[in-house]
Amino acid sequence: MMIGVKKIGKPMDIKERSYLFEIARGMMTSIRHFIRNVLNQGAMPTLQYPEEKRVLPERFRGRHRLMQREDGTPRCVACFCCQTACPADCISIEATERDDEGEKVAARFDINILRCVFCGLCVEACPCDAIRMDTGMYELADTNRENLIYDLNTLLRH
């Protein structure tokens, strides 16, 4: 089937064809912001990152951490609820038996932060409040992919 071309609207008049007025009209927004920022520099939204940093909201979801019990062992009981809830499949756990009372404990707890979408479902799923995302850490870049798979010890140390 041929594609027809249909011209709509009225032809441009001389003012529009010269472009000058239209460009000036389009620049008005930029010029308005420019004048406002020059006159009131304190209210400028731009930050001089990384020297200056934004104040994070209270419930900001940053990098995960694992909580400890009073005796320093991980609170995590390796129930796999976070791994099950994770939509990005970034948590992998291996469970083992605790020596003392026969409870379950994580032998391995890896978070692949490259996959993480920071949705916080793992935190919601946890029955022991063992995993939190309240570290406020968001500068997680690295030159090496392996370093971005956080293990149990890294997550426990915050």
Add this chain to the structure above:
Amino acid sequence: MAKITINGVEQAVEDGLYLIEAARRCGVDIPHYCYHPGLPVEGNCRMCSVEVEGIPKLQTACTTIVQDGMVVITDSEKVVGERSDVMEFLLRNHPIDCPICDQAGECGLQDYYMEHGLHDSRITVSEKVKKKKRVDLGPNVVLDSERCILCTRCVRFCKDVVGTEELVIKNRSNHAEITTFPGKGLVNPYALNTVDICPVGALTSRKFRFQCRVWYMKNATSICPGCERGCNIWIDHHENKIQRLRPRLNPDVNNYWMCDEGRLDFHWINDDRVLRAEGPDGLMRPDEADRAVLALLSNPGDVLIVASPRSTNESLFALKRFVEVALPGAALTGGSFRPTGDDDGFLRLPDKNPNSRGMREIGIAGDLENRLNGSAGVVLVFENDLLGDRPDLESVLAGKKVVAFTSNRTATARGADLVVPVTTYAELNGSFTNHAGLRQEFRSAIRPPGDSRSVFDVVKSLSGLLGKELGWESETALTKEMTDVITGWGVRVEEETELHAG
């Protein structure tokens, strides 16, 4: 036949059935914990209480035998209230540690609480009676006393099915718990069935404990290759690894049970597999391996092919055809030197190969020892660990070129000149024929690791290189011809109906 009315619908059921079973056959599921169709009835959990017209008190459906004209109500306010109250009693001392409980996801308490309980607990955690969380009942079974609801399924299993009577309930009321007799353990060779029938997370398998959450696992129907009984099993797998084997109901073969030996014998499928073909010059691609095998087959009269009663019927049938069509003159023999066990009168049988009868009926001669001592210079060993079972054969095989088609790094593979990886039963669709002549089909559970191919694919490729046709497009065609040719092997109709698994 007896006519009974369940919830207003009149149905005819067999005489002598327990009401719970009769109702199930009429499509009405009555919740239960202590009742198990494979065990004698006890009626202690009270969960199956129903109203029977003419009897003022609620009756337990698992102990009531149907009578003609019986009118039963299973969903009245009285019955529903009773169930909720029973749940509350059962959960009186339950620790509700579902996050660390292996049963979570397939737990009777979880399921029935959502269906029939949904009450708010009147007991705080500190009021609950604490019991031992980890008791080693035997080498394979661990007990968590807190979770137990004292249904005594495990006690009855040991008493009435195996007859060893290891388990018993000690103490009374809140302090009652399952235990073994002093100085004795739960050591019978069928002990892990108690873990299957435990409706809660009280009994757990030492090997499977904490390994995998049940909701991750997928299952495939399979047949246990541990002996010639051919117990029907489920293969539960996750991330292409087998996590556990469970018995699958087949009243003609194994009923609800399987032995621990068969149940725990799957680690060889997960570990220590041959992934690439190996020759004297190192690793090879599958096509290179096939050409290397071909180079040894130049004189068929000098070739001995050793089949195994551990192979599937399909593999053996393909192998036999391969010898007839592509390698006339080569000798084909079969057999196994696997040590035999005892017939214990329940499930385990002496022959530890799953398909000895299938091999015989396909027509592969069992004169393995004579043939090995013969003059053949090239031996192709299919899925048979000759040296592992009989180390003294090393001198016999010493002068010969040995090609091992094997799934694992067995002694035979280590001593072979050429190793070609093949699949295990868990990666194949196939069938075993058990000691009674019943051909039982099974489905592949996991993907073959590395370059592993089925024996069918290997011989198809080899005969292709030899310029010969086996005559089957697919394994389905092979199965069809095989079941047509061999008497009594007509395709067995798979029973899709969900049998009552307890």
